[in-house]
Amino acid sequence: MDAPSPASSSKVGLWLKIIALAATILIGGYAIIAMYASGEYIFAIVTLLLISIGVYVFTNPRTYAHRYIFPGVAGMAIFIVFPMVYTIFISFTNYSGTNLLTLERTQNYLLSLTYRTDGGSYDFSLHKGDDDRYVIALQSEDNPEQIFVSHNLELMNKQAMTASRTQVKNLPFVDGGVDMRVASAMPDTPAEPIRTVVQLRDHLSAIKLNLPDGHVRLSMNGLRKFSALKPIYSLLEDGAEINHRIISDGDTLRNNRTGEFLRPNFNTGFYQPVDDNLEFIGERVPPGFTVGVGWKNYLRVMTDKGIQGPFLQIFVWTVIFAGSSVALTLALGMVLASLVQWEQLKGKAVYRVLLILPYAVPAFISILVFKGLFNQNFGEINLALESLFGVKPDWFTDPTLAKTMVLIVNTWLGYPYMMILCMGLLKSIPEDLYEASAMDGSGPVGNFFKITVPLLMKPLTPLLIASFAFNFNNFVLILLLTKGDPNIVEATTPAGHTDLLVSYTYRIAFEGSGQDYGLASAIAALIFIMVGALAILNLRLTKAEN
Template sequence: MGASNAASTTVSNGSNWLKIVILALVILVSGYAVIVMYATGEYAFAILTLLIVSLGVYVFTNSKTYAHRYIFPGVAGMVIFIIFPLAYTIGISFTNYSGSNLLSLERVQGYHLRQTYLAKGGNYDFSLIKADQDRFKLVLKSELEPEKIFVSQSLKLWDAGEIKSRKAKPEDFPYADGGIQLRAADAVPEGEKAALREVISLRTHLQTLSATLPSGVDLSMSGLRKFAALRPLFSRLSDGVVLENGTIISDPNTLRNNQTNQLLRPNYYDGFYQYIDANGEFVGDALPPGFTVSIGWDNYWRVFTDKGIQGPFMEIFVWTVMFAAGSVFFTLAIGMVLGNLVQWEFLGGKAIYRVILILPYAVPAFISILVFKGLFNQNFGEINMVLEALFGIKPDWYTQPALARTMILIVNTWLGYPYMMILSMGLLKSIPEDLYEASAMDGAGPVSNFFNITLPLLIKPLTPLLIASFAFNFNNFVLIALLTNGGPDIIGATTPAGTTDLLVSYTYRIAFEGAGQDYGLAAAIATVIFILVGAMAILNLKLSKLDNKV
């Protein structure tokens, strides 16, 4: 008995130590991930990771929250994959985040500060002459006066592999601070000339060098075989500046153009650096790239006030509702009728018909869509060939809005009716045969039985699935993207918009197509879609409850 208790205690202690080790590893890995995310500016993801891990540690280490351990993974998944993306999207909708305003202010400022211009002093061709082992002499020749040659002392240069192994920073390189003094020479020193491949390997170090001519002009590397008198185009005025009219600009992000002596400041409304005049007013064009700034409700106002967005948005919204409702209606009607037919007792070969009718559901949707795209081709498609042979017409399926929408409904009905047929076949078996026998005694036929018995008894259990089908088709992005890509385009739209676009494909095109790639506007439209779909879902649920009460 004592030995058994000792063994049990040993196993329990081992299990506890294993839990402690796993918990410590989770905390260490997640802590490192949070630090990396924070260091790279991904503050939202860092906070989310910290919150989820901290809550998880609390739940799994506290005896009072023992029962919550089983639902925590589900809750964490909902937060990570539903709540956080939704909140992140809503946050983006209040900014000017776009293809031209991707970066933060700090990164845009750093980009401008790295710009250079060619100052007085000219360009020089350079070569490296090998001295002892890994040491080189830098030789410069003036482009305008090739007879002028300048040579440096013997230099120790690090290649890319040595820099990586040393984890060196530019300030750690030899000669990074003091620079190099060049002297005039009559001829190029004797020695082996470094090949271009070796120059490329040494490029990181060479770019940190500052070579000074006897005249006092400083040169730096401007190409794989060039040194030039490059100067920073912009410099930061961290203490602000006083303008000619006495106005004090205290913004520490103000920059000065060292070539023209003009001042430029970040325009916090447009999200770009822009030059200012003597009165501190913004003038001239904005300097790309832009940075992300908060613009309040502007994106939402654009949706409802900009004619180039409002008109297409409302047209696409109406078509989206019609498409989703039409898809549900046609797939239900055809699926229910076919489900009744294959269950008909006088029909022979039912099994064969069932297999044939269910086949469209077995084929991957994207294959069927691409097949139909070829079938509906205006010039070479089989559908137009048949229509031309029978009726002498060749419809423009992809250029006429009405025909394009009709084509989409036809294809989606083909893809969706097998699902409804399978559901109907299963539900038909639950209807008592007594009802049909009593109806037959009253003289009712098959059509009357369908509308008076079958349809009412099938619709009620199908209602939740019809709501789900409506929601799926409301966001049926794959069908639109593969079949028409939203075309034909809506005339007068200021954003990418087509007559067959659904709201989801319209949002995608705004975000990822066109020159602007307006993510902020796309996020605002996505938020509006969420509100609309949520409202319709709540309305459907309330209507379903009312039907149940009746």
């Protein structure tokens, strides 16, 4: 059988590339349209840019070399650049646990609120009618003999609505409602189970039931009740007049119970009542909406005493923690590496395995074990100290002892890595240097400080800077060991003495009642600048040494 010719193989490869490119464009286009339709405009734009650039890179002969690095660049843009840009964007807003929604969604929520008015409440049941339709039956709570029934209704469940892409506002009987008639008894067919009511709830909640007197319209008020409900707020149209003032924003609400007018306050991100001069008065009406606040979050970090003090205190501790962790792990790792390389030491292989074991155990297990060991009442460390010296240190409640404990645990977790690095680098130091030093009368300690340390520091410098940056953001250690405790009493945001900047940011974002994502994003941006400065320093030191 003849082998395929190079020309035919080339055509097959070309067609495969065309098919792959077409599939990428179709899938990407569908994803972009879906994101845009769901209101995720930023994600849609980012996806469009990446796909467009990718198609250009992979189809243009002049960008042939770039196609190999493009996946890495695209991944960096998606997982590093975009999240950082989005975080910086959030830092200029009041986005928080109380200001999560957009103005439109806040407005829609307020317009959906109802209150019960005169007109009574009715027990509701659903019955099978003709041709797979349903009949709604109402029975007055005050007068059980008063019964109303509807005609046969075609009701849609959520699955049918999704399949037909029908929105709630376009469902049957939503606009004019359903006219009810007086009945002498309940329908003959048995009432449908609650499961059927739940399946049809979206449709039932959207329709209104018109009683025969023509004055009362009932809305669904629970799975088994219809009541006379009225919206608490109504939206004023453009051009409406309030106290001889024309309103043109289209966002003003009227409280139907009190007659108050509410307008969105773009300084606070809440709807608030206004007086005759349209000045904001009274309490804010939740939920809030997101608005831009400029440099407010950054200024809070710099000027608010309840934030500035803890931030500076935590920043100093973060630098001390990262620097001390690097110094302690390096010192212990370098000494142990030198000892296990010592020729006169018997059983070196066993010692190497034992000393590297902490690096093999998952960090979270070691941290939780140490948390138990340092327990103030039942931990083995305090039991031993009490029996030997009669003391029981408050490891988790005393700020100094808590920081000491964190450094001890982090040193245990980090020294094996430094030891492994030093063991490899020690192999590159010529033995002649130690022999010459011995001839000059220098001992092992002198060789360590005069030869080993200077020759190891140069290649270790970039790694030490990287280790400093890692410990600067050592979130897992703080979260599992102390959770940032003990707390800083004077702080107005969640903050603790053992918090690092990264855990402090997390606590601001996800702890407490405010959940201030805007402030947390501002601090995250500052951390990014600090870590970026460390990366630049790393590059400069590397170039200087080369």
